[in-house]
Amino acid sequence: MTLRLIYNSLHAAGLVTSQRQFSREWLQKQPSYYSSSVxxxxxxxxxxxxxxxxxxxxxxxxxxxxxxxxxxxxxQLRRLAVEIRNLIGQRLSPPGSSGC
Incomplete structure (x- = not known):
């Protein structure tokens, strides 16, 4: 899951119109955050x-x-939320943990 995939999904749904808007309104970051990260x-x-x-x-x-x-x-948003939640879970799990 990348920011690009998230942005593209929101853009396709008509919920964001620009990368700068995505950075400011959706990520609560500076306008260039998305483009810089990508x-x-x-x-x-x-x-x-x-x-x-x-x-x-x-x-x-x-x-x-x-x-x-x-x-x-x-x-689509529900699926996207599940994917992001799973990514958060992976990042929070220590390397080598089995999740038990």
Missing amino acids: SRSREPSLQVLFIIYDRIRRMALSSADDIEIPCQHRK
Whole structure:
């Protein structure tokens, strides 16, 4: 799971219009954070993953009355939230642990 995949998914759903907006509004970082991270092949920090996970999860679980998001995009957001949650879990698990 990369920031690029997350950005592309949100962009395809019409939830972000630019990389700068994604950095500021979704990642709570400076406008150039996304483009800089991608160009340097940096993985997102746990802090960034928690921030984006929380926002995507909330949108995916919100009722249709709260936010105008088509059903297909809600399903996509739920899948994306699960993938990010799994990535967070992998990062928090010590190397060599079996998860037990």
